[in-house]
Amino acid sequence: DGGITQSPKYLFRKEGQNVTLSCEQNLNHDAMYWYRQDPGQGLRLIYYSQIVNDFQKGDIAEGYSVSREKKESFPLTVTSAQKNPTAFYLCASSPGQRNSPLHFGNGTRLTVT
Amino acid sequence: AQSVTQLGSHVSVSEGALVLLRCNYSSSVPPYLFWYVQYPNQGLQLLLKYTSAATLVKGINGFEAEFKKSETSFHLTKPSAHMSDAAEYFCAVILSGGYNKLIFGAGTRLAVHP
Numbered sequence: 001d002g003g004i005t006q007s008p009k010y011l012f013r014k015e016g017q018n019v020t021l022s023c024e025q026n027l028n029h030d031a032m033y034w035y036r037q038d039p040g041q042g043l044r045l046i047y048y049s050q051i052v053n054d055f056q057k058g059d060i061a062e063g064y065s066v067s068r069e070k071k072e073s074f075p076l077t078v079t080s081a082q083k084n085p086t087a088f089y090l091c092a093s094s095p096g097q098r099n100s101p102l103h104f105g106n107g108t109r110l111t112v113t
Numbered sequence: 114a115q116s117v118t119q120l121g122s123h124v125s126v127s128e129g130a131l132v133l134l135r136c137n138y139s140s141s142v143p144p145y146l147f148w149y150v151q152y153p154n155q156g157l158q159l160l161l162k163y164t165s166a167a168t169l170v171k172g173i174n175g176f177e178a179e180f181k182k183s184e185t186s187f188h189l190t191k192p193s194a195h196m197s198d199a200a201e202y203f204c205a206v207i208l209s210g211g212y213n214k215l216i217f218g219a220g221t222r223l224a225v226h227p
Binding site: 004006009035040041042043044045048058088090092098099101102103104105106107109 | 122145147149154155156157158159162164203207214215217218219220
């Protein structure tokens, strides 16, 4: 079945460590996205990529980095510069047409202590 | 600028009662609008989308939404709530531009009581 796989589901890290969240899709979608979800704040866009080897900052990119070396993969690195990294992270993809809905993975819950 | 506002962060209904979740948008151009549902510790699942073909949009699980341009609204309804409808619901609008940037509302958590 086609879909988006995020791993791991739960991740724990010590403050000051970088951590990379995995996102893989087999939907053959051109566009991929990373959102952060905090209680009562909806989803906020971190980074997005419309095509391989290209990506743009979203609304809250500070303290995060991404790469898009393959169409299927869009990993997100949460760096030590991110002031409040504990959150639920959601990866999504879409075919790229303007009215196409996003397809979401099941998320990674990151806890930094 | 485009944004979306969901009225009511928590809604509680009895099983079998009408579900009404409110969403208002602001947009200078005809928008594309979506409703998503999220169950605990899961990703978002598309319920339905409005793309200007019809003002009344039917989605999965018996949900539907009506686009009202005069009210800039896209409220989500279901005639009879089921216990399995308990979840968080998000309204979203596509930001105008050359890519699919979704702007999400803050979400409404629906509780269904026996």
